Amino acid sequence: SQTIHQWPATLVQPVGSPLSLECTVEGTSNPNLYWYRQAAGRGLQLLFYSVGIGQISSEVPQNLSASRPQDRQFILSSKKLLLSDSGFYLCAWTRGEAFFGQGTRLTVV
Amino acid sequence: ILNVEQSPQSLHVQEGDSTNFTCSFPSSNFYALHWYRWETAKSPEALFVMTLNGDEKKKGRISATLNTKEGYSYLYIKGSQPEDSATYLCAPPRGGTSYGKLTFGQGTILTVHP
Numbered sequence: 001s002q003t004i005h006q007w008p009a010t011l012v013q014p015v016g017s018p019l020s021l022e023c024t025v026e027g028t029s030n031p032n033l034y035w036y037r038q039a040a041g042r043g044l045q046l047l048f049y050s051v052g053i054g055q056i057s058s059e060v061p062q063n064l065s066a067s068r069p070q071d072r073q074f075i076l077s078s079k080k081l082l083l084s085d086s087g088f089y090l091c092a093w094t095r096g097e098a099f100f101g102q103g104t105r106l107t108v109v
Numbered sequence: 110i111l112n113v114e115q116s117p118q119s120l121h122v123q124e125g126d127s128t129n130f131t132c133s134f135p136s137s138n139f140y141a142l143h144w145y146r147w148e149t150a151k152s153p154e155a156l157f158v159m160t161l162n163g164d165e166k167k168k169g170r171i172s173a174t175l176n177t178k179e180g181y182s183y184l185y186i187k188g189s190q191p192e193d194s195a196t197y198l199c200a201p202p203r204g205g206t207s208y209g210k211l212t213f214g215q216g217t218i219l220t221v222h223p
Contacts, residue, residue, distance in 0.1 A: 032209045043215035044153070044198060051209040059212075090152065097143055097155035098200070098211060 002027035006091045006101025013108055019064075019078040021104050023091030026072065031093040033074040035066055039087040047089075050074060081108045115199060115214035122189050123222050129185045130217040132199030136180035144173055144184055145198040147216070153198060156184075189221040 006023045013019060025031050035047040046059045048066035056066050063082060067075045074091060086108045091101040114133045122128050134142065141160045147153040157166045162177040170187045186193055196216040203210040 032211075034211060036213075044147075044213040046210070046212050049209055049211065057210070059210075092211075094202070094209075094211060096141075097158050098145070098153070099155075100152035102152055 002093075002095075002099065004091065004093055004099055004101045006104060008104060009102060010105045011107070013081050013106065015083055015108055016080045019076070019081050019085070019106070021076040021089055021091075021106075023074045023076075023101055024072055025093045028072070028093070028095065030071060031095065033068065034092040034094070034098070035074065035076045036090045036092065037087045038090070039084075044090070048074075048076070083108050113199065113201060113212060113214040115197075115217050117217060118215065119218040119220070121220045121222065124190060126189050126221075127185070127187045128189055128219065129183050130197065130219075132182045132184070132214055134180050134182075134199075134201040136177060138203070139177045139180075139201065141202050142175055142177075142182050143200045143202065143211075144182070145200065145213075147196040147198055149195075156197075184217075186219070189219075191221045191223050194219055194221045 003026045032051050034049045036044045037047055038044050049057050050068045053068055053071055064078050086106055089104045092098045116131050143158050144156040145153040146156050157173045159175040164175040166173050172185045175182045184197055196218050198213045198216045200211050200213045
């Protein structure tokens with residue numbers, strides 16, 4: 001069966017610090033992978049998606065970046081966090097429907 | 110830019126009431142329409158994947174219809190229960206040059222009061 005792992009579950013980071021969130025999928029090959037963010041009081045915003053290794057589509061201009069170094073690994077990064085980066089981040093993969101990780105609650109202080 | 114709109118933004122109903130809400134999307138280049146249920150402190154879970162105009166799917170007390178020509182889908186909940194309280198999201202995946210893109214609407218927040 002397929003599983004998706006996302007970590008850490010919670011993170012408190014100071015403004016200006018770097019960020020690295022990791023997501024890995026098991027039990028499938030060549031999945032489409034996604035990073036979403038839910039900011040306070042808002043819906044689920046698509047940040048990045050990837051249809052293959054090294055293929056990243058960015059949806060929203062921001063100080064975040066994504067990389068896919070391996071088929072089943074998707075990483076969300078930032079060199080310098082802003083207060084506005086606070087939110088709930090979800091990783092997902094799709095095969096027909098989407099399957100989500102457990103999410104990371106990021107608080108930038 | 111894909112404009113996915115869900116209405117209403119929030120909904121409060123009493124236990125036992127039936128309710129419905131709407132997802133609107135561009136009808137051109139339709140590929141599929143997904144409905145998800147998102148409970149607080151959990152990850153979204155898929156309810157339905159709908160692909161054909163006129164599709165009607167049902168899971169227990171929840172059902173959904175699809176009209177790809179006019180670009181909308183309805184989600185119905187019959188006899189709402191407090192455990193139905195959640196945010197309901199829709200997403201029309203994109204094909205063609207936007208293959209793989211999965212963008213969600215803002216969601217409808219449903220609260221069922223005992």
